[in-house]
Amino acid sequence: MRAISQHTFGGPEVLGIAEVERPQPLPTEVLVRVRAVGVNPVDTSIRSGAWPLLGNPPFVLGWDISGVVEQTGAGVTRFRPGDEVYGMPYFPRAVGAYAEFVVASSRQLAYKPARLDHCHAAALPLAGLTAWQGLVDAAQLEQGQRVLIHGGGGGVGHLAVQIAKARGAHVTATISRSKRDFVRGLGADEVLDYRAVDFASEVGDLDVVFDLVGGDYGERSLPTLRAGGVLVTPADPMNRHLADKAERAGVRFAGIMVEPDHVALESLADLVDDGRLRVHLERTFAFDDIAEAHRYIEGGHMTGKVVLLP
Numbered sequence: 241m242r243a244i245s246q247h248t249f250g251g252p253e254v255l256g257i258a259e260v261e262r263p264q265p266l267p268t269e270v271l272v273r274v275r276a277v278g279v280n281p282v283d284t285s286i287r288s289g290a291w292p293l294l295g296n297p298p299f300v301l302g303w304d305i306s307g308v309v310e311q312t313g314a315g316v317t318r319f320r321p322g323d324e325v326y327g328m329p330y331f332p333r334a335v336g337a338y339a340e341f342v343v344a345s346s347r348q349l350a351y352k353p354a355r356l357d358h359c360h361a362a363a364l365p366l367a368g369l370t371a372w373q374g375l376v377d378a379a380q381l382e383q384g385q386r387v388l389i390h391g392g393g394g395g396v397g398h399l400a401v402q403i404a405k406a407r408g409a410h411v412t413a414t415i416s417r418s419k420r421d422f423v424r425g426l427g428a429d430e431v432l433d434y435r436a437v438d439f440a441s442e443v444g445d446l447d448v449v450f451d452l453v454g455g456d457y458g459e460r461s462l463p464t465l466r467a468g469g470v471l472v473t474p475a476d477p478m479n480r481h482l483a484d485k486a487e488r489a490g491v492r493f494a495g496i497m498v499e500p501d502h503v504a505l506e507s508l509a510d511l512v513d514d515g516r517l518r519v520h521l522e523r524t525f526a527f528d529d530i531a532e533a534h535r536y537i538e539g540g541h542m543t544g545k546v547v548l549l550p
Contacts, residue, residue: 242550243339244530247298249289252531252538260300263336263343265313270349272325272342276362277548278304279525280395284534294334302337302548303328305344306352306361316346324352328365328500338530340550350505353512360519363545364399368508368519370498371400371450374472375407377504378494379448383408388443388464391452392428393419395545396474398520400450401426406516412446414439414453419543422520440464451475458482465491472496520544 245258265271283301285291294301306326309319319325329335329344336342352361375381387404391397392413404411405427412430415423423431432439440460447469449461454475459482461471470492476482477495486493511517522544525533533546 241340242527243300243336244302244527244548245298245300245338246287249287249292249297251288252284252534254297255287255301255530255534257527260339262341265311265316265343267314268316268346269313269343270309270316270319270325270346271311272305272307272344272349273310274305274307274337274340274342274550275358276306276524277302277337277550278362278364278366279533279537279546279548280304280366281537282366284538287534293332299334300336300338302339303331303335304362304365305329305337305342306356306358307342310341312346318346319349324358325349326352326361326365327502327505328369328498331366331498331500338527338548345500347502348500350502350509353509355513355515356519359524359547359549360521362547363395363519363521364508364512365505366498367396367545368399368517369501369504370396370474370496371403372504372508373498373501374450374474374494374496375400375403375448376507378472378496379450379470381407381409381448384410385447386410386445387412387448387450388439388446388461389413389428389450389452390439390457390461391415392423392426392431393543394452395542397452398423398426398544399517400452401428402517403511404450406511409448412443416541422543426518448472459485462486462489462491465489467491470494474498522546524549
C-alpha cells in the first residue's frame with residue numbers, strides 16, 4: 241500500500257510517498273480502508289522534531305481517519321466489513337494514518353456520522369474529542385453556565401463553541417477580527433477581538449475558561465473565573481505554576497491531553513446528525529501534496545481543518 245513516510249526530522253520536504261506492507265488486524269482490531277485523513281498541528285510538531293513523540297524516524301504520521309472496514313480480527317463484534325467508521329486510534333502511540341490502510345482497535349472507532357462525507361468526518365476526531373473531553377468531561381459544562389473559549393475560530397475552537405451551545409451554555413469566544421461573522425454563525429453569544437480588547441476587562445464571573453491558545457492566556461484568565469470555576473487547557477496541560485496559581489485563586493485547573501474515546505465519538509456523531517455540530521473543512525490535499533499541506537498548517541491562523549485524500 242502507499243503511505244507517507246519520513247526518514248529524518250525536518251521541514252515538510254522530508255515527507256514522501258513510500259510503498260509499505262499492508263497491516264493485518266490482530267484480535268479485537270479492524271483493518272480500515274482509509275478514505276480521508278485529518279492533518280493536525282501535532283503532526284507538524286512531530287515531523288520537525290520539536291515534539292519527538294514517536295521517537296526517531298522512520299515513521300508514518302497521522303491519527304484522524306475516516307474510512308470503510310475492510311477486515312475484522314477475531315473477537316470484533318462492533319463492526320462488519322463495509323461499515324463506515326471514523327476515529328483517532330491509539331493516540332499518542334503511532335498508528336500511521338497517512339496511509340491507504342490502517343489497523344485500529346474496534347473500541348476506538350465509531351460509526352461515521354451519516355450527514356458527513358469522509359472528508360469532513362476525518363476532520364472531526366482529534367479536534368472534536370479535544371473539545372468534548374475538555375468541556376464535557378473535564379469542565380462538566382452544564383446548561384446556563386458561562387464559558388469563555390480562547391481561540392474560538394480555530395480547528396478545535398469552532399467545534400468547542402458549538403458543543404458548548406449544545407450544552408446550553410452562554411458562550412464568549414476570543415477570536416481574530418476576520419473570524420467574527422464565522423464564530424457568530426456557530427452560535428457564540430459574544431465574540432472578542434483579541435487584538436482590539438483585553439478579554440480580562442470584558443468578562444467575569446465565568447464558570448469555565450477553555451484555553452486553546454496557551455502562553456499567558458491561562459494566567460490572565462484566572463481573575464475572570466468565579467470561585468469554584470475551572471480553567472481547562474490542552475494548550476499548556478502540565479503547567480504546574482499555573483495549576484498552583486489557580487488553586488490559590490480558588491479555582492480548579494484541568495490540564496487535558498486528548499484520548500481515543502468511542503463513546504465521545506458517538507456523542508459527536510449524534511450532534512452532527514441532529515444538525516447541532518458542523519465541521520468546517522478549510523482545504524483538502526492529495527497524498528502527493530503532503531508537503532504543501534504541512535506548509536499550509538504551519539502558516540497559522542486557519543479557520544477550520546485540513547484533510548488528506550489517499
